[in-house]
Amino acid sequence: MADYKVPFNLPTMTGSELAYIQRSLANGHVSGDGTFTKQCHAFLEELLGVPRVLLTTSCTHALEMAALLLDLQPGDEVIVPSFTFVSTVNAFALRGATPIFADVRPDTLNLDESKLESLITSRTRAIVPVHYAGVACEMDDILAIAKRYNIHVIEDNAHGLFGKYKGRWLGTLGSLATQSFHETKNITCGEGGALLINDAWFTERAEILREKGTNRSRFFRGQVDKYTWVDIGSSYLPSDMLAAFLLAQLERWTEIQEVRARIWRRYDQALADWADEHRVQRPTIPVHVEQAYHMYYILLPSLEVRTRLIAFLKARGIQSVFHYLPLHLSDMGKRYGGQVGQAPVTESVSDRLLRLPFYNSMTEAEQQAVIEGLYAFTDWT
Numbered sequence: 460m461a462d463y464k465v466p467f468n469l470p471t472m473t474g475s476e477l478a479y480i481q482r483s484l485a486n487g488h489v490s491g492d493g494t495f496t497k498q499c500h501a502f503l504e505e506l507l508g509v510p511r512v513l514l515t516t517s518c519t520h521a522l523e524m525a526a527l528l529l530d531l532q533p534g535d536e537v538i539v540p541s542f543t544f545v546s547t548v549n550a551f552a553l554r555g556a557t558p559i560f561a562d563v564r565p566d567t568l569n570l571d572e573s574k575l576e577s578l579i580t581s582r583t584r585a586i587v588p589v590h591y592a593g594v595a596c597e598m599d600d601i602l603a604i605a606k607r608y609n610i611h612v613i614e615d616n617a618h619g620l621f622g623k624y625k626g627r628w629l630g631t632l633g634s635l636a637t638q639s640f641h642e643t644k645n646i647t648c649g650e651g652g653a654l655l656i657n658d659a660w661f662t663e664r665a666e667i668l669r670e671k672g673t674n675r676s677r678f679f680r681g682q683v684d685k686y687t688w689v690d691i692g693s694s695y696l697p698s699d700m701l702a703a704f705l706l707a708q709l710e711r712w713t714e715i716q717e718v719r720a721r722i723w724r725r726y727d728q729a730l731a732d733w734a735d736e737h738r739v740q741r742p743t744i745p746v747h748v749e750q751a752y753h754m755y756y757i758l759l760p761s762l763e764v765r766t767r768l769i770a771f772l773k774a775r776g777i778q779s780v781f782h783y784l785p786l787h788l789s790d791m792g793k794r795y796g797g798q799v800g801q802a803p804v805t806e807s808v809s810d811r812l813l814r815l816p817f818y819n820s821m822t823e824a825e826q827q828a829v830i831e832g833l834y835a836f837t838d839w840t
């Protein structure tokens with residue numbers, strides 16, 4: 460990224476991270492579930508109103524925990540959008556489940572709830588909506604369908620922390636939800652994640668899975684007098700040093716989100732007329748949604764225009780990037796029967812979507828350079 464005058468992403472920093480990490484070192488407890496981890500849990504539980512939050516080493520690992528909690532068997536089916544990050548799907552494939560790829564809506568690029576019911580079979584065990592760019596999926600419809608067929612909803616909320624759907628926080632709507640604190644996300648500790656447990660039925664087993672299949676958490680609460688191996692599991696606890704890093708950001712979440720909102724709105728206003736003139740589609744934010752300001756993207760008229768625009772911006776020192784390739788057409792997706800034409804919206808937007816530089820330390824001059832770069836592009840045909 461060093462060769463770019465305006466990089467695509469830089470991690471958010473509040474300035475208190477190092478002081479908090481030093482405190483975790485001084486505490487003498489740097490492994491998992493120390494005081495900083497507990498503070499992060501309490502912070503998210505109180506703010507979002509989630510009964511139990513568990514920090515994990517990544518969103519990928521939180522998704523793996525969700526898949527373990529569902530006790531999936533080979534042949535079970537999990538409905539996922541084709542337009543998402545590989546971890547959304549891989550976590551379930553790891554358990555032997557079959558991903559069923561759904562298409563997305565052409566406006567929000569979220570799981571198309573109108574096509575959902577036709578994908579449900581007697582083997583469907585879960586639906587995994589992804590709130591793309593931090594804009595909520597149509598959760599009332601998705602939850603109603605899930606309820607009718609007795610299927611769990613797992614929100615992949617990697618983009619959506621602090622976003623809302625009809626006044627309700629994203630991540631609180633499914634039985635389980637997963638967060639990412641990777642450096643490309645709004646709130647970061649480098650690598651990290653969280654499992655949000657809304658259905659308390661999962662809580663005790665989630666603690667066991669996260670602690671190598673032992674009842675260590677119950678032991679520390681004095682509920683059992685020794686801890687032992689009670690179930691399958693793995694090691695999903697982040698170091699308390701990373702939780703310290705994370706707390707330094709969570710405590711400043713409103714400022715972080717305000718900065719992102721300002722950058723997002725500036726792009727959207729500056730590009731409104733330009734987009735209309737060149738048949739470029741700007742993001743759609745439904746009126747009942749409060750978005751999480753995770754990214755700013757545009758949809759260009761064609762793959763050829765996008766390829767030329769990326770090169771044009773690069774020559775001006777600006778890094779712009781495309782996003783997900785359709786998972787149903789990946790090598791793995793084809794092994795699950797993925798075919799061209801199966802998810803036409805995903806196939807089309809994947810070719811045409813371009814993400815613009817977006818990071819909290821972005822200066823007005825940097826953003827102006829991106830906007831002027833777009834205005835200066837003429838190679839539309």
Ligand SMILES: *Cc1c(COP(=O)(O)O)cnc(C)c1O
Pocket residue numbers: 516517518519520543544546547589615617618638639640641650651652
């Ligand atoms: C970033 C991301 C993930 C994975 O997050 P990690 O914390 O890097 O494992 C999963 N799903 C989506 C939609 C993401 O954007």
